[in-house]
Amino acid sequence: MGSPERDRSMDAVRDEMMSPRPRRGVLAAVEDPARKARSDATAKPECRSCIPSLFRGDVCRGGRRRLSSTSWASSPGRAVLTLKPRARVRPRRERTGMNLQTLVDDLAEDLGRSVVINDAQYRPIVSSAQGEEIDELRARGLLGRATPPRERAYLESIHLSSAKRPQTVNLDRFGARERLAVPIRSRDALLGVLWLITGGLPPLTSSQFRAVDAAVEIAREYLAAAQDEIPGRSTRDMVLRGLLAPDPIVRRDALSTAVRAYGVSRSSATVVRAVAVGHDTSVVQRASLGRAVESLATATFMFMGEIGAALLFLERSHENTRTDDLIAATAARAGVPLRAIGSAYLTGTDIDVRPVAERAVATAAVAELLPDLGTSLRAEDVGPWLLIADVVSDPNRLQWYSPAAYALIHDADPLRRQTIETLLDHAHQIKVVCEELHIHRTTLYYRLENMPQVVKDAMDDGMKRSALHLGLKLASYWENAGHIQ
Incomplete structure (x- = not known):
């Protein structure tokens, strides 16, 4: 669990925590031969991150995936989307954050199948690389930037827009594969639908369903912000997320509420744990791991969010000495590499959890850089090393x-x-x-x-x-x- 690169300073380790690198496949567009010769003369390699604009013929904005030098067929049913092995382009993700394109790419990789998110009018917002499971209906929907009228009428007839839970949709009558439609809602408003092809593919596992749930939570944030909606979170979730909010006033109010309503105390009985995961861990895997740790029956964890690539949990009691072992075992079951764990407890003078969380993250960074000290450390045990880590000079x-x-x-x-x-x-x-x-x-x-x-x-x-x-x-x-x- 120590860092494989021993030539990094503490700042470099923290930067790595802030910028996990995704792993993804490559999409290629294969056009019919009659159009290929003409398109090859003008087409340029495109990046997969621009798939929504690609269908409109926009210029690629540069990024992670490269497409073969072909263009998309303009008439319905003329293009076939397949996975084509090519060299991966793996630049370091900038620290500007994650977007919906990254989300569907990560989820598609975790599920081993393609993902599409439509808006409430059944128009595709974003899609992952399309693998061999794609059928004609999906190809036409992506290329036409809308669900065909006949199929849309059917979806409206089964009241998909009012669904509250994931729903299996049989599309045999249209010669298409069965789908799983997962509604993305904000309170009573439908923000979009996440679509997965399930027909002819292995059933989704419990961990994959957890990944889907995590992806829907993340997508809700983006779609709600785009539509000026308030995300449909529970009050508890809003309080926990508020503990790491950018606004210090929001953070202080959130801590006061957590103390009053959720058993948090300003004492060593409440511990913040920073779980630093592998650099290649996708955003969906991180969110899914957060849910899995929070659901452990033998410990009381509350998932607050992330600082960089470190997952932050609030633990109401640290009497269980096996806490870190439980987290490590959960990460192993989820297939998420664990780099280090750092913890720091609250004190009676703390009015804001964020500084405590940052101290826990710094402790995890020390554990990673100096594995001889242990892969799970408490801030109070490594105070001198935290002091040394803050010395930035030649x-x-x-x-x-x-x-x-x-x-x-x-x-x-x-x-x-x-x-x-x-x-x-x-x-x-x-x-x-x-x-x-x-x-x-x-x-x-x-x-x-x-x-x-x-x-x-x-x-x-x-x-x-x-x-x-x-x-x-x-x-x-x-x-x-x-x-x-």
């Missing part, structure tokens, strides 16, 4: 902070540094130091007597001795980050 400046520490890390004899660091770690307890170093007391005194003068001076001065100890730990941090070879 390692060469170590000679400014502590010339003695600088001399030891560049000394040709590594035993000198080991001896001084062990002595400081154990508060000059000679017996303990000798046992730790496996040396005789006389050998220890000999080593100390032969230290560089700058080190001797520092050991005789309280402030310089403290700076030396901190400087050696800072050097260890920088070495793990790859800044000092």
Whole structure:
């Protein structure tokens, strides 16, 4: 669970947490031969992220997926969409956030089938790459940017627009495969419908249904914002999301409500846990894992949201010492790689959960960068490392902070540094130091007597001795980050 790249600074690790990289397939459009020669002369590789505008003939805006150099047939039924293996384009996702295109791409990858989201008028808003399961009805709907009239009339006749729950739709009469229609609603308003082809495909598993539920929750936020609707969340969910809101006033009000109504306390009985997941974890997988952890029967977790790629949970009690093991097991069942877990508890003076959450995220970053400390850490146990992690400067400046520490890390004899660091770690307890170093007391005194003068001076001065100890730990941090070879 430690970071595979040991050459990153803490800021780099945090940046990675803020920008998980998605994994996706590649879409190719295969046109009928009669039109291919003419289209090849002018077509350019397009990116999959622009599929909605692609049907209107807009220029690709650049991004993750590349299409083969063909154009789409303009007449219904003339195009076939298939998956075509090509080299993946995997640029790092910018920290501007996730969009609906990313959502359907991630969900399609998790489900192993294509995904389409329509608006309330049965017009496609966004679609994933279309695999081999595509039928003529979907191809015509995507190319025409609307559900054909006859099929739309049928959907209206079965009152799909008033459905409150996922509904199986039999389309045999139209020569099309069975669909699963999942309504996306905000209170009583239908914002859209998420469509999956189910006919002729393996049944969805419970974890896949959980992924669909998570995707619908995320899509509701985007569609509600686009239509100036209020997302249909429960009061509890709104309070929990408010704990990490951008507005500090909203955060404070949310914490007050959580204390009053949901058993949260401003004390060590309430813990914030930051669960840092793998860089390639999709947004749907993260949301699905959040739901799975929240539903654990043996612990009381409340999912607040995310800071970067870290999932944030509020736990009302941390008496269960197996909490982190439960989270790790849940992540393993969901197929989500777990990088590290950091925790921080509330205090009586906290009026805002966000700083506590950020401290938990920083603790997880320390656990990832320094796996020897453990893959699950508490902020109160690694306070000095959090202090060191906040020092942002050039390692060469170590000679400014502590010339003695600088001399030891560049000394040709590594035993000198080991001896001084062990002595400081154990508060000059000679017996303990000798046992730790496996040396005789006389050998220890000999080593100390032969230290560089700058080190001797520092050991005789309280402030310089403290700076030396901190400087050696800072050097260890920088070495793990790859800044000092």
